[in-house]
Amino acid sequence: MKNKGAVTQFIEKYYLHFNAASLVDAAKGYEDNLAKGSKMLVSLAGAMSTAELGKIFAEMIRQDKVHIISCTGANLEEDIMNLVAHSHYKRVPNYRDLTPQDEWDLLEKGLNRVTDTCIPEEEAFRRLQSHIHKLWKDAEAAGERYLPHEYMYKMLLSGVLEEYYEIDLKDSWMYAAAEKNLPIVCPGWEDSTMGNIFASYVMKGELQASTIKSGIEYMTFLADWYTENSENGIGFFQIGGGIAGDFPICVVPMLYQDMERTDTPFWNYFCQISDSTTSYGSYSGAVPNEKITWGKLDIDTPKFIIESDATIVAPLIFAYLLNL
Structure with a gap:
């Protein structure tokens, strides 16, 4: 790589052993996969949008280093909430010291806490609600x-939120994805705030549940995309664990075993950033080799696991890939 950026040079010089070395190996493997013409799925668990991953992830999308995303409903909406209500967020550095009364006080102020960051209910959730409700109706x-993300794309691209923007659009990964109409898989969307709001309208008889396509339709959507895009292989870069990772990775055994399409290729690269340790029954803490037994990865699939904090590791890997 010519003219390496300062962050890339720092990583290559000092990240030599243990989790640091795994970070470099995973980044180089990701880079090699793209160079071969492979495509890459990135999954986002946790609250990576509230952690403002969009500041660097949006550029990954713009530079075509991400070809499909799997994320929780929270990550789908929280990037847009940050876009329209950033100045109203409240950081609580001493969150470990909060008492139950302190937490109740935050609730009464309409501040929903995610670790050290509080999302403002009125400015974030409610600011989006009327616009998304109109699209549903x-x-x-x-x-x-x-599909849930398609409604979000429509809302972003319609311009109805422009008056509320509080951060630079280039720092919103959802806006970058909407501009490219990037495929998104959002399993378990129903447990997000917008999913809860939609369910309330269904219970009140104002909307039909069928207006939102289901998780099964997300799986069939993914199956078609995987089949159409796997000629040069598809890699899997997993940030965190949970449903955002487990749902999409299962498309391969589903196609191979249940659809009996025996020519379906395995994922040709796998990396997981996780602070979960291997334990009885833990998907998030399972070592990559366990996925071989489920028909997700091949014996020779390059496999990496970085046992660390994704809010620290993911931006570094993306910086490496962007040659920053």
Whole structure:
């Protein structure tokens, strides 16, 4: 690589052993995979959007280093919430010292805490609610149905949120993804705030549940995408664990075993950043080799696991890939 950036040079000079070396190996493996013409799925668990991963992840999307995303409903909406309500967020550095009364006080102020950061309910959740509700109603009236992320894309690209923008658009990964119409898989969307809001409208008889396409339809959407894009292989870069990772990785055994498409290739690269340790029954802490037994990875698939904090590791790997 010519003209390496300062961060890349720092990483290559000092990240030589243990988790640091795994970080470098994983970054180089990701880079090699793209050089071969492979595509890459990135999964986002936890609250990576509230951690403002968009500041660097959006550039990964713009530079075509990400080809499909799997994320929780929280990550889908929280990037947009940060876009429209950033100045209203409250940081609580001493969150470890909060008493139950302190937590109750935050609730009464409409501040929902995610570790050291509080999301403002009125400015974030409610600011989006009226706009997304209109899209749901309009779709239902027209007899149309969309996946959860498609409604978010429509809202972003319509311009209805522009008056609220509080950060630079280039720092929103959802906006970067919407501009490219990047495929997104959002399993378990129903447990997000927007999913809860949608469910409340269904319970009140204002909307039909079928207006939002289901998780099964996300799996079939992913299956078609995987089949159409696997000619040169597809890699899997997993940030955290949980459903954002487990749901999409299962598309391979589903196609191979259940659909009996025996020519379906395995994922050709795998990396997981996780602070979860191997334990009885833990998916997030399972070593990559366990995935071989489930028909997800091949014997020779390059496998990396970085046991560390994703909010620290992921930006460094992305910086390496962007040659910053």
